[in-house]
Amino acid sequence: MFLTSWETRVKMLTVSRRGALGAALALLLLRGIALAQPGGEAHKHQEPIASGVQVGLDERLGAKIPLDLVFRDETGRSRRLDELITGPTIILPVYYGCTNACNYLQGGLARVLPAIRPVPGADYRVLSISFDETETPEQAARSRKMYLAAMKDGFPEAGWRFLTGDAAGIRRLTEAAGYRFQRRGADFMHPVASFVVAGDGMIVRYLYGTHFLAKDLTLALVEARQGRIGTTISKVVGYCFSFDPASRSYQFNLLRVSATVVILCCGAFLTFLIITGRSGKRRSTGEK
Amino acid sequence: MSLAEQTAAVAGGFWQDSAKTGLRSWIFSTDHKRIGLLYLYSVLGFFLVGVVLGLLLRLELMAPGATIVTAKTYNALFTVHGVVMIFLFIIPGIPASFGNLVMPIQIGARDVSFPRLNLFSWWLYATGALVVLASLFSGGGAPDTGWTFYVPFSARTGTNVSLAVFGVFILGFSSILTGINFVTTIHRLRAEGMSWGRLPLFVWSLYATAWVQILATPIIAITLVMVIAERTLGLGLFDPGRGGDPVMFQHLFWIYSHPAVYIMILPAMGVISEIIPVFSRKPIFGYKMIAVSSVAIAAAGSLVWGHHMYTSGMSDTAVMVFSFLTFIVAIPSAIKVFNWVSTLYKGSISLEAPMLFALSFILLFSIGGLSGLILGAAATDVHVHDTHFVVGHFHYVMFGGTGFAFFAAAHYWLPKFYGRRYREKPALLGWAIMFVGFNILYFTMQVLGMQGMPRRYYDYLPEFARLNLVATVGSWILAVGLVIVVLNLWRGLFRGEPFTGNPWGGATLEWSIATPPPTENFEEDPVVTHGPYDFKGAGVP
Numbered sequence: 150m151f152l153t154s155w156e157t158r159v160k161m162l163t164v165s166r167r168g169a170l171g172a173a174l175a176l177l178l179l180r181g182i183a184l185a186q187p188g189g190e191a192h193k194h195q196e197p198i199a200s201g202v203q204v205g206l207d208e209r210l211g212a213k214i215p216l217d218l219v220f221r222d223e224t225g226r227s228r229r230l231d232e233l234i235t236g237p238t239i240i241l242p243v244y245y246g247c248t249n250a251c252n253y254l255q256g257g258l259a260r261v262l263p264a265i266r267p268v269p270g271a272d273y274r275v276l277s278i279s280f281d282e283t284e285t286p287e288q289a290a291r292s293r294k295m296y297l298a299a300m301k302d303g304f305p306e307a308g309w310r311f312l313t314g315d316a317a318g319i320r321r322l323t324e325a326a327g328y329r330f331q332r333r334g335a336d337f338m339h340p341v342a343s344f345v346v347a348g349d350g351m352i353v354r355y356l357y358g359t360h361f362l363a364k365d366l367t368l369a370l371v372e373a374r375q376g377r378i379g380t381t382i383s384k385v386v387g388y389c390f391s392f393d394p395a396s397r398s399y400q401f402n403l404l405r406v407s408a409t410v411v412i413l414c415c416g417a418f419l420t421f422l423i424i425t426g427r428s429g430k431r432r433s434t435g436e437k
Numbered sequence: 438m439s440l441a442e443q444t445a446a447v448a449g450g451f452w453q454d455s456a457k458t459g460l461r462s463w464i465f466s467t468d469h470k471r472i473g474l475l476y477l478y479s480v481l482g483f484f485l486v487g488v489v490l491g492l493l494l495r496l497e498l499m500a501p502g503a504t505i506v507t508a509k510t511y512n513a514l515f516t517v518h519g520v521v522m523i524f525l526f527i528i529p530g531i532p533a534s535f536g537n538l539v540m541p542i543q544i545g546a547r548d549v550s551f552p553r554l555n556l557f558s559w560w561l562y563a564t565g566a567l568v569v570l571a572s573l574f575s576g577g578g579a580p581d582t583g584w585t586f587y588v589p590f591s592a593r594t595g596t597n598v599s600l601a602v603f604g605v606f607i608l609g610f611s612s613i614l615t616g617i618n619f620v621t622t623i624h625r626l627r628a629e630g631m632s633w634g635r636l637p638l639f640v641w642s643l644y645a646t647a648w649v650q651i652l653a654t655p656i657i658a659i660t661l662v663m664v665i666a667e668r669t670l671g672l673g674l675f676d677p678g679r680g681g682d683p684v685m686f687q688h689l690f691w692i693y694s695h696p697a698v699y700i701m702i703l704p705a706m707g708v709i710s711e712i713i714p715v716f717s718r719k720p721i722f723g724y725k726m727i728a729v730s731s732v733a734i735a736a737a738g739s740l741v742w743g744h745h746m747y748t749s750g751m752s753d754t755a756v757m758v759f760s761f762l763t764f765i766v767a768i769p770s771a772i773k774v775f776n777w778v779s780t781l782y783k784g785s786i787s788l789e790a791p792m793l794f795a796l797s798f799i800l801l802f803s804i805g806g807l808s809g810l811i812l813g814a815a816a817t818d819v820h821v822h823d824t825h826f827v828v829g830h831f832h833y834v835m836f837g838g839t840g841f842a843f844f845a846a847a848h849y850w851l852p853k854f855y856g857r858r859y860r861e862k863p864a865l866l867g868w869a870i871m872f873v874g875f876n877i878l879y880f881t882m883q884v885l886g887m888q889g890m891p892r893r894y895y896d897y898l899p900e901f902a903r904l905n906l907v908a909t910v911g912s913w914i915l916a917v918g919l920v921i922v923v924l925n926l927w928r929g930l931f932r933g934e935p936f937t938g939n940p941w942g943g944a945t946l947e948w949s950i951a952t953p954p955p956t957e958n959f960e961e962d963p964v965v966t967h968g969p970y971d972f973k974g975a976g977v978p
Contacts, residue, residue, distance in 0.1 A: 404659075404689075411655050415648075418617075422624040 206340040207327030213350040214325045220312035223290040237273040237373035241343045244281035245288040250341045253359035259296045261361040269308030282316040345369040368399040450953030467552035473537030483525035490518035495912040511895035512581035519584025531704035535846045542947040543637045545628020545963040550621040561611035568604030572597040588675040588686045592667045602661045609658045616650030630965035637945045637969040641728040642707025645735040649696045657693035691742035699738040705842030715943045716792035717784025720970040723776035730769035737766045756815045763813035790864035794845030801837025826886025829879045852936035856953045859929025871918030877911030944975035
């Protein structure tokens, strides 16, 4: 594959199978940015791709990530994942030294989180997890400070944690999620995607690209909460919208909703007829 | 003096008693009997149009190559034949015409629950029919997609599919409203003593049919709107290039259209269940099972649509499930057939015209039903899919079944409403010729299909020539029989001998009132004290 040096620097590569579209969109976006750089095309050269793990994303919906893994939080304290993942959780695989895609990813999320209805900390939590085992809690703390500051209106600190960990833990986590990345010197090639897990670590949805829609994010969290007591309205919303793999977005399920409405109306009609029974009043047709 | 006026002058009853006069007394009448006759004339008119188109199709296939029309015209012919026969004749055929005429009287009501809605349903039917007819002569010309309107062709063809589909959309609403009206009427307006266990089986079949109309028809309405949107707005709903799915159309279409087959056949079965005991002079065998089997057919028949799509790329699991469910539907159908035959056993059988049509229904429907199992079994379906076998099967069920039941009902009930009767001998002659022509035409089609002749082609290989000629000759014989039957009915009902009392010896309520029925049906509200096939209780000798 031919990539510009600039693209290589931001570590974008096409991802295989289901991750292809999201990553390809990100690639196009970054390619557009690259072409806008002065002399961007002039620096184009072939970058050899190392053998070994092929970068990509294999969706493993329904699989569980291991919650016994231990990561370090921003203060350097060791935390098991099951301490942090107690409900719907958005997990962002990133590395804090990333100069581009990871920033877009976290920035995109920071932009939309204040706009969604679920309450951070109570209804959901966000975890940025570095897949660079050399990164430190200090770097994580700097990222935290930056994104929490970007959100301005008091996003709770406990609502978005920034973790680092060792190579083995990172591998177990990313393999469980089907997330395949590759180190290239000090940088990485990796898919630009995040995923939402339920409280038991089950992966319920992958979200692609750096641009989050409030609707998609909310519905993914609603989906992650299923099995636990949710509000009636969120159950109804979850019933009326379903994930469309083609558009990678939640769409209003017209057929399901209209079929339900028709069946409910017919059921109510039949119930009414049965309850009221035979009419005592004999109808005269009057003037024909 | 028009024929209707002549009849009214002699017959009396609801024919005379109208505040309005002339055409207005018909097209603005809320009397269920007049609306029933409006439907009857309408559907019979479209039936004859469909017959002419069918004869033209057979004429084209009489010999290989272009015989009388081009390939494009042939495509339009079979499409319009299908649309007219399915949507304008056979779906409203028995339920809307004979259902309206007979059902309220059979349950002891003075009319349906919503008489104005009933009239509005007919107007919707007439409007939809006019729109469909307009589509033939405007825009890009008559649709050439087949009555199934399959995408992607229906989304791309330059013919006037949008208007035709819009017409069918309107017809769907007519069907839904009739369904709602009938369900409400059967629940609310039954006479005192008319318990569910005393409902005539024709009413039971209409009840099951009405629920299918209410539940399934909205789906075809939505689907047809999607086709129009696809054609006019290019939404890509069924275009895989834009994330759509053409197989989704087939699912949506058949989710309605297979249950629609039961909208067509269930009322026909109801007619047969009325005629067999009356002309056997014996109470029906297995009343409860026949009643329950109508509901069972409606329920199970709503789950089998996928058997139209075995070759469309469904998963093997889906194919097996749909195949299994299809075989399930055969059970309640067979229950009816066995109960009818059991009713005949040791009966005092009277072979008059209604009975002959009813008996031939049992035979022809059985052939159609059993050939349906060949299509319902996935392995054999792949062999005969989209061949003339399917066409033959479908006509055995729809024409041999519903068509013959329609004429059985016409011979059985129409004299009651006209006060005059047809001549028996021409009726028997017409029936016999129809029966012979029918089997020559459609059995040959099934053989052709087994040999591999595809459907919807205007041309074929030379080895199919002989049987195609035989089938075409069969179509002429069938047409001759039809002409005799229709002319005999027409002449008899307007100029025939008077028909009074209860000459058939029926025990249902319509035979207890004056002939023709008065506008309000009953002088006094009836109190039902016996079952619909309790001939002794009804005092019928």
